[in-house]
Each structure stands twice: as C-alpha cells, then as structure tokens.
Amino acid sequence: MIEHAETIVHGAEWTIKHGFVYPNEFIYWGITIVMYPYMTGLVAGAFVLSSLYHVFGQKDLKDMAKFSLVFSLALLPVAMMPLMMHLQQPLRGIEVLFTPHFTSAIAAFGIVFTTYAIIVLSEIWFVYRKYFVEQSIALKGAVNTGDQVKRVIYNILTLGAYDISEKAVAKDHKAVTLLAAIGIPVACFLHGYAGFIFGSVKANALWMSPLMPVIFIMSAVVSGIALCMLTYIIIMEWKKFKAILAKGRGNETVTVIAGVEMDVMKKASKYLLGFLVAAITLELLDIIFRGYTAMKSWDILREVMFTEDFTKIFILQYGLGNLVPFILLLLPKLTIRRLFVSLALILFGVFMMRWNVVVGGQAFSLSFDGFMHYDLPLIPHNLETYREGLFGALTVAATPFVIFWVINKIVPSLKEV
Amino acid sequence: MKNHVLRPLWVAIAFVALIFLARYFLVPSDFGVQGESFTYNYHRKSNVQEWKDFQVKYLGSDVCVVECHSENGESLMASPHAIIECENCHGPGVDHPETEEPAAMSVDTSRLLCIRCHADLNYPGTARAAIPGINPDEHNVDSECVECHNPHNPDLEEM
C-alpha cells in the first residue's frame, strides 16, 4: 500500500500526454491556480469599485461602495485559499512571510497581500466605527447572552475609540478617502503582481509577456465589478421580493427599490464596459504580436490556440464571455434580467481567460513537440483529487458568500448606517 | 483626547511585530545569504551538509573486484563486459561489504537487462549498431540469455 502511494506522481492523475513530452512534465498548476488569480482579481476589482466612490466622489456608486468594500473583505481570505490548497506542504505556507526570497514574484505577494488586507480592514473600521460605537451604546445593559457577546465584539471592534462627535467622524471620513486612494494602487499592484507571477516565467512561451500584469489588472477589475454588481442585483431582488410579499406588488417601496437598483446598475455597467474594452484590446494585442513576430514558440502556440484549445479560447472566452455580454450591454433599453445574464457571462469569460492562461500555458510541452491535456478531476476519490479538482474549486467559490454572510451579521453593508 | 485615527495603524504594527516574533523562533538561525548573491545563495546553510550526508548506494567495481571478488575479476576484465560496472547487474552494494549478507544482493539475469544493449535497433552510424545485437522477438524467445551466455565472458566461442 505504501509502495503504491509512493508511485503516485503529482499531476499524473489529470494529465494526458500526447506527442513528445519530457518525462517530468505534468499539469502541475491546475484549477487551484486558475482560481487563485480569479479570486485575487475579484478582491482587487471589488475594492477598486468601492474606491471610485470614496476617492473620485462618484456619488452614483454610493450604495455599491459600502457593499463592495465589505465584499472585498469577504473575498480576501479566499484569494489565499486556492494557494493553500495547491501547496504540497500547506503547513509551511507561512514561510513566505518568514524568509521571503524577493526575487520571486510569489514572495513579495505575501507582503503586498498583507498590506492590502491591513488597508481594507482599516478602511472598513473607519467606515463603520460610528456604527460600532452606536451598537455598543445601544446594547448597554443587555440581558440575554447573545446580546452581551455582541456587545463585547462591538467593544473590541471600536478599539477603544468611542468619540463620535462630528469632528471625530469627519476625521474618519478623511481617513477613508486617504485609505481608498492608497488602496487603488495597492489593489492594482496586488493583481498586477499575480500577472507578473505568470508573465515572468521565461520558460513558458505562452505566459512570458510584459503585457501579462496589465492584462491581469484589467480583467481583474472587470470581474470584480461584475461580481459586485451581480451580488448587488441578487440582494436587491431579494429585498424587492420581500417587499412584494409584505406589501403587495404595486406598493411604492417596491418601485423605489427597483428604481434605485436600475439606476446604480446602469452607471456601474458603464465602468464595466470601459474596463472590458481595455482588457480585450490588450489580450488581442498580445496574440497579434505573437503571430506577427512568430518566434520559435509560435508554431506550437498557434497549434494550441487554433486547434487544441480553440473552443475554450475563441468560443467560450472571447465569444461567449466577452463579445456576447458586450453586445447585450450596449443594446438599448437595458433590463435587469439582461444585465444579469451579461454579468454572469462576463464572470465566466474572465474565468475562462484565467483557465486559458494557466492551463493553456501547460497545454504544450517545453519540448514544443507534444501536448498535455488537462482532465479536471470531477468526483474526488482522495484528498489530492478533491484539492485539485472541481469540488475544491467549488468550495473556494462558495466560501466568500459564507464569509460575507458572517461579516454582514456584525458589519451590515446593505443597510443605511 | 488622543487621536483615534492612528489606532488601526497600531493594530497593524502589532500584527507585523507578531510575525517578526514568530519568525525569530521558527526560522533556523543558519538561514541567510550564504555567498555573494541573494538571488542564488539564500538558504538554510546546514542543508548543504544534509545532502552531503545522503547515503551512497553504488560502491563501484574497484571496491567489488579489487577488495573482495578477485575470483570473478580476471575473466571479466578480459572480456568486452569489463566496461560494465558490477552493480549494474548485481544491484547496488550499499551495506553488503559490512554485513557480507549475500541475500542483500540481487543479481538481475533477465533478458530485459541484456537487451538494453543487445536488442538490435538498426540505427546505422550509432554506437548501438557497433554492439552485437539480436532481435528479441526471434532469438531464443523462451530462454534466458544466461542459459547460454556467461555474462562475465559473453563470447560463445571462448566459453
């Protein structure tokens, strides 16, 4: 049994080779590494969306801002999750902070990520400090244990700063603006960095491109905005549904909610379109440039792009994930339903882009003479196929919503505070 | 009233301090740049010695023939198979000289071992073509090579 376990090679279970592939080559970076830049991108995008309001005073995004900030916090630990699931020695992951080898793109990621987490947490603290204090006061003298526990939590969250005079709150607002301003470059850096992790691998013909970090930032913002909008729609629809149940379909509250929802979404979708155009332009530039310069690797890259992965790249990513939602968003008389479909497609498109970069980069051998097909483990039959399989990815995808639900109990992001 | 704006900063600094404290206790003291370059020489120093202490498995024909098995040495050294290390067929010697445990050695007398060199691949101009070769699918398929050929002196005419 032990003998058998020793012959299981990491990657062999989901790699199908054909042509001449070096013996040690397998798809070492599978779906976990697809999820990692995807989740990081969502974090960065969500934060940028909230900053648009705080820094650039885009008043139309006010309702979105608070929500996307808290959602960005919920996504934060999840960006780390696929990495931890991917590591062969997850318990040693902390070494990235202990002995960072800064010539590695991953080493500095630990530091940038920590910095970013501190900024997001601080910003949320400033936004919600007044609320924490109010809650702490309101819960004073509470009798039941639940409320007492809640009060202790709020007391800790105030960090002992109970001053909610106008002057103090004004200071909070200033700090929020400052942090949001610092946060934008850090968020972009965080994600550009994820792009650099791939772009700097000179051994990989598909990844190596100076455009990679910029492409990653753009598509990150696209996916982040799209996810925030999508979640916002779901929450508003739920509110509307509850209002209808309580007060009937024709009630004024229902119309107000629907009106606010549409208004916010229309404006947010304009930003979305802008970033989408930038992302697609850069990606196409990358492909055209590779084709025109036709370096040694182009033969195999062309084979991968136009034959092996044609459906994934041109139909699913560019077609279904970019072109279709692009048209849907530009057509007049935008409805929430159409918007919803476009957003879901955009999220899917960005996911496919990550997939095509990460898995596509390993679809061909370093020998340029063979291919590797990634056979995603669907039903897990051991820990390895769970971590590196569909169910692992689904766990990662579901976690931010669970975290958001928990955080939202303490830090309500959907109510007027 | 103290300025409350800096409070998150203190929390952040405390967090970073915690990491440094943990680093102090958990990182081996010999970790650092062991040479000129941070790029290429940043590591735990004692790991070099750990690799040097790795167990050697193959001792070499010199040890086998000169020190103990001279009885096989003479004929072998005169044959074309002199270029083949004893342990290529007899398996790595590791502890064998100390324990003198014959059972620890496992000689491979299979056809598969012989045809690594002697299966004729028909590649003109290669070193492989210079070695006497057979077609494994036709040449005495059911027999082991050692039934007729003495690996220590393989030439049939000299046997």
Added chain:
Amino acid sequence: MSCSRRTLLKNAVKGCVAASLPVSAFKFLSPAEARAAVGDPAVRWGFLVDTTKCVGCGMCVKACKKENEVPYDAAVTRTWVERYVITRDNKSHVDSPMGARDGFTDQKIDKLEIAPEDIAKAFFVPKLCNQCENPACVQVCPVGATYKTRDGVVLIDRKWCIGCGYCIMACPYGVRFFHPKYKVAEKCNFCYHRITKGMDSACVHACPFGARKIGDLKDENDPVTQVIMNERVAVLKDEYGTKPQVFYIGLDHNVR
C-alpha cells in the same frame, strides 16, 4: 570609490580567513572541512555528455533512481534519455518511455513502426539538470528552499520547500518534479553526496560507454574541462540565458 571599498572589504575578509587558519588547524579542521559548509568555491562542477557514445541502454537512469531513492515505478526521474529518429522525409520522432529507465529495446516509437530504410539518422540524448550558472528555478523560489552551492550545484532543501511548484514551471528543461514520497520539489543534483566524496555521480558511474562525464570546470587539467575548452561543444536552450553547465558533444538541431 565603491571599488576600492570592495577591495578593502575583500582584503579584510582574506585577512580574517588567514588569521583563522592556524586556529582551525589547531582544532584539527582540514581546510576542506572548513569550506565544506557551503561548498568549495574553488570547484565548479560541470558535466559532459557525448551523445555519439550513448547507446540508449538506460543504465544511468536505473542507477540514478536507485542511488537517489526516486520511487522506481514512478514516471518521474532525475535523469532520462531521449531517442531521436529522423526519417528521410525530415520528420523527427522522439520518445523516452519511463525516461528510458529500461532502455530502448523496441524499434517502435509511440506505437509507430519505422522501417530501417526510412531512417536518415538516429541518436540518443541523455538529459539531466544543467546546474545553470543563472538558475531560473532558484530565482523564482519564494522561500529560499532551493539555491546554488559555491561549487555550482543547485540543491533543494526538503525541510523548507513549500511545494508551490513555481520552480518546476520556471525550469526550461523540465528537470524538476514533485517527489512522490517527500512531496517537495526534486531534481538531479549531480549526486552531490557522491561528488563531494570524490566519487562520480551514479549515472556517470553506471555508464559503460563513457557517454557521461563529470568534472571540475575550474580545474584546467580536468579531462572534462579539457574537452569543453578545446573541442566544439554545445548546451541546451541557451536562449533562456540560464547558462547551462551540462555540455554536449554531437548535439543536433532536432534535439528539444
């Protein structure tokens, strides 16, 4: 200014070393032992592969796996041998089943039977870690778990590697893999435990035909250095700027 400061520093270091020499002699530490901690900087290990001598027996791969405790039946290997058969229609057929652990005993390549008269040329190419002067794999390790010793060999710290696989991605030669037992990055290290004891690496030792040789590139009289200096040799994929230290005789443009 900075130059003179460097010279000063160097002299200071030399002085310290000189001053400490009698002390180390007193402690019965040989100079070799004193230097041993991080590898001897007076040595630069290099490798020479003569592809014209290789017959594709795969004894090197077998010996390597046993010497270095790489699970024998696992598909991964520290060293491997590739077979190239170029047919008259200028197509190249390449394979390396199980890394040639059992040699090449069949004419079929990837189930394809090639008639002897169609073969224009055929040859075998052993591959192993190039112990690059500028190893890309070391550059990208996030935690300092892989590094270059002073004598030029790239090692992996099994107790510190987090298993992210970034080094595996960064190597243009595909020499790295995850060790099935230890779950950390693994690759050829020129049998560091053997060469530092004055022995040849296991593959060199096992090769009956002298197709593989290891030597000290800083020693002009070393036979390997002599060949690299005086004869025409090539390296694999020099376009990556990694400066490989495994040199090849008889390399063909078809070699991947």
